[in-house]
Amino acid sequence: MERIADAADPRLADYRELRDAAARRRIEGDEFFIAEGPTSIERLLASDHRVRSVLVSEQKYERLADLLDPLDAPTYVVDKALLRHIVGFDLHRGAIAAADRRPLPDLAHVLATSRRVAVLEGLNDPENLGAIARSARALGVDAFVLDPTCIDPYTRRTVRVSMGEILFLPSCRVDAAMWPGAALDAMHDAGFETWAMTPADDAVDIWSLDVPDRLAIVLGAEGPGLERRTMASTTRRVRLPIRSDVDSLNVGNAAAVSFAITNRP
Amino acid sequence: MERIADAADPRLADYRELRDAAARRRIEGDEFFIAEGPTSIERLLASDHRVRSVLVSEQKYERLADLLDPLDAPTYVVDKALLRHIVGFDLHRGAIAAADRRPLPDLAHVLATSRRVAVLEGLNDPENLGAIARSARALGVDAFVLDPTCIDPYTRRTVRVSMGEILFLPSCRVDAAMWPGAALDAMHDAGFETWAMTPADDAVDIWSLDVPDRLAIVLGAEGPGLERRTMASTTRRVRLPIRSDVDSLNVGNAAAVSFAITNRP
Numbered sequence: 001m002e003r004i005a006d007a008a009d010p011r012l013a014d015y016r017e018l019r020d021a022a023a024r025r026r027i028e029g030d031e032f033f034i035a036e037g038p039t040s041i042e043r044l045l046a047s048d049h050r051v052r053s054v055l056v057s058e059q060k061y062e063r064l065a066d067l068l069d070p071l072d073a074p075t076y077v078v079d080k081a082l083l084r085h086i087v088g089f090d091l092h093r094g095a096i097a098a099a100d101r102r103p104l105p106d107l108a109h110v111l112a113t114s115r116r117v118a119v120l121e122g123l124n125d126p127e128n129l130g131a132i133a134r135s136a137r138a139l140g141v142d143a144f145v146l147d148p149t150c151i152d153p154y155t156r157r158t159v160r161v162s163m164g165e166i167l168f169l170p171s172c173r174v175d176a177a178m179w180p181g182a183a184l185d186a187m188h189d190a191g192f193e194t195w196a197m198t199p200a201d202d203a204v205d206i207w208s209l210d211v212p213d214r215l216a217i218v219l220g221a222e223g224p225g226l227e228r229r230t231m232a233s234t235t236r237r238v239r240l241p242i243r244s245d246v247d248s249l250n251v252g253n254a255a256a257v258s259f260a261i262t263n264r265p
Numbered sequence: 266m267e268r269i270a271d272a273a274d275p276r277l278a279d280y281r282e283l284r285d286a287a288a289r290r291r292i293e294g295d296e297f298f299i300a301e302g303p304t305s306i307e308r309l310l311a312s313d314h315r316v317r318s319v320l321v322s323e324q325k326y327e328r329l330a331d332l333l334d335p336l337d338a339p340t341y342v343v344d345k346a347l348l349r350h351i352v353g354f355d356l357h358r359g360a361i362a363a364a365d366r367r368p369l370p371d372l373a374h375v376l377a378t379s380r381r382v383a384v385l386e387g388l389n390d391p392e393n394l395g396a397i398a399r400s401a402r403a404l405g406v407d408a409f410v411l412d413p414t415c416i417d418p419y420t421r422r423t424v425r426v427s428m429g430e431i432l433f434l435p436s437c438r439v440d441a442a443m444w445p446g447a448a449l450d451a452m453h454d455a456g457f458e459t460w461a462m463t464p465a466d467d468a469v470d471i472w473s474l475d476v477p478d479r480l481a482i483v484l485g486a487e488g489p490g491l492e493r494r495t496m497a498s499t500t501r502r503v504r505l506p507i508r509s510d511v512d513s514l515n516v517g518n519a520a521a522v523s524f525a526i527t528n529r530p
Contacts, residue, residue: 039512046510135518138507165511207530240525242403245311246430247304249521253400256518257525260505265472 014098033154037093043164060094111190114142122221130161137165139259144171180230196234203239279363298419302358308429325359376455379407387486395426402430404524409436461499468504
């Protein structure tokens with residue numbers, strides 16, 4: 001454990017200005033990601049990502065010492081005001097860690113090692129992506145396949161809202177040349193059915209379908225939903241039955257309900 | 266349609282300072298609630314709440330005129346800067362409405378007119394409550410029963426996140442004297458089973474249970490979950506099966522998945 005009192009200390013470089021606007025300007029060059037709060041940090045330590053360091057307030061260090069002291073990476077302890085000054089906002093949970101990114105797996109690897117995948121198109125809300133990662137992990141999904149426009153899955157808020165579960169979910173990114181046709185074809189060639197989730201009345205009721213051995217649940221962003229081209233390249237269009245005068249479920253709930261139903265005993 | 270250019274115009278009183286901190290100071294005395302954005306306003310107009318007025322930007326009025334002109338309540342049109350000045354934040358959707366609250370129904374009425382209810386304890390996040398209202402309506406829940414500590418279901422952000430669906434979901438509030446024992450007893454007397462949702466390993470797997478004709482799904486807040494006393498007064502403790510190394514689902518997803526599974530064909 002190393003106490004730091006100087007805001008300019010270079011050991012704090014990973015933690016400077018983490019607010020989203022600042023983070024977005026920087027993200028392309030980042031070699032690392034941030035996990036916030038005791039739960040996400042605990043999950044980070046349980047994962048096989050290499051931790052660079054942990055930064056905690058004095059108070060939080062007292063509570064987390066048993067977790068942090070055995071760690072093969074430095075723990076920096078600062079006072080609360082300095083913590084706020086460095087990260088640029090009020091870090092209620094008082095604990096934050098930086099860890100190395102790893103190269104994302106490619107689609108072939110994901111398809112060879114998974115039975116259930118969630119395919120996400122145009123998901124650009126970090127909290128939605130984090131919530132979907134948490135329910136995907138909980139409900140039997142093995143990996144994410146992200147279209148070229150989805151947000152970075154290692155975004156700070158995504159890691160936080162996922163409660164660190166995104167760190168256990170292999171996520172591959174399909175490039176623009178392969179999306180959607182070639183990527184969905186590759187899934188079909190690997191033995192996957194692809195189900196395009198939609199609230200459209202003429203889609204097939206999810207409860208009426210047998211769940212195949214290999215399944216990709218394909219979800220679009222709240223509002224626009226899936227692109228027509230994407231929908232046309234999937235095995236079938238599938239709907240969750242909802243009350244007729246309700247427009248739709250939010251995308252996080254639609255994902256969780258789809259994952260749960262296709263994971264039924 | 267009435268154009269207003271003066272920020273001090275008394276017709277704008279319902280819309281002043283709607284940010285949460287200001288709203289919380291006022292909420293006890295409110296006789297009305299706020300619906301934001303075209304979707305919520307459309308749902309408000311389809312409901313049987315009495316609309317007091319609608320406030321829109323010039324731009325938005327062009328798009329909503331067909332909806333608003335037949336309305337038996339005034340539409341006030343202001344420019345964007347004035348709209349922001351009045352409500353106290355950037356109202357991206359450019360449209361907001363005020364409507365009269367109605368007295369909440371009592372528990373006996375809710376139990377006599379429902380087959381599926383969601384019972385919520387300690388839910389104090391307005392967005393969680395709104396998300397649960399949207400999925401409850403979509404997935405066959407007829408009413409909410411709220412413990413004494415749940416947030417006001419007509420909170421602005423709750424109405425917005427529910428996409429206006431909370432306005433179609435009768436919600437009753439149980440007072441402290443009745444919570445939890447007497448309220449849960451009343452449900453049992455009315456023929457309801459009460460299922461306390463918990464991630465505990467020794468609870469019954471939801472998929473193994475027959476869904477009774479009358480069912481109350483009982484959910485606690487993210488983190489603390491249900492009070493021990495509440496859990497002990499229910500018919501049984503029920504869990505959603507999740508991957509063993511994942512802690513839990515978030516409360517919104519746990520609610521949606523529970524509603525969907527108990528609404529299966």
